[in-house]
Amino acid sequence: MTTQPEGGQPRLQLNGPVPDFKAKTTHGEIQLSTWQKDKWVILFSHPADFTPVCTTEFVAFANLKAEMAKRNVALLGNSIDSVYSHIAWVRSIKANFDADVDFPIIADLDMKVAQAYGMIHEASSDTAAIRAVFFIDPKRNLRAMIYYPLNVGRNFDEIVRVVDALQTVDANGVACPANWRPGDKVIVPPPLTTAAAAERVNSKEFEVTDWYFSKKSL
Helix, strand or coil: CCECCCCCCCECCCCCECCCCEEEEECEEEEHHHHCCCCEEEEEECCCCCCHHHHHHHHHHHHCHHHHHHCCEEEEEEECCCHHHHHHHHHHHHHHHCCCCCCCEEECCCCHHHHHCCCCCCCCCCCCCCEEEEEECCCCEEEEEEEECCCCCCCHHHHHHHHHHHHHHHHHCCECCCCCCCCCCEECCCCCCHHHHHHHHCCCCCEEEECCEEEECC
């Protein structure tokens, strides 16, 4: 469950379940729990259709289609605009930037999704969502989230890197160090007993700096 802070919006917790919802989108009505179909989901919000920074971001998301498909990731956009506005904007992006936005965009006019996910930050705007990115695993648990202000576009290399890191730690039971990218060495979980710590410092299996800090290649 999500917790409810004093301000009224839910507080999502990393590794906790995300709220399910049913919403109108540019691909018809969807319900997250049935639409997801064992995929990872990147749910992201943008402040408004037909705005310059958001347009650059949607072009970037559209151009990531093949890379996201390789990673079993589905994209789902959201803003407090009508489905007609979304459709017109998608068509404009295709006409002006030759980018196919073929993922659904939620028409969140009643702000139900934005409120459920804490996308409305009143210090920034009470009528537009901030640039939030939620990384949701196939079990519908929130694994990471990134927030950007209204006037700064997202770093899409970092979005892909986070997906790669999350899928790597899940598959291998390891951790990823700072600035990790696919192909880099990963962190081996530290030992939990003094005997295991003594054994670790003499390990030939890992690149050991100290008993608590070891790396390996995958």
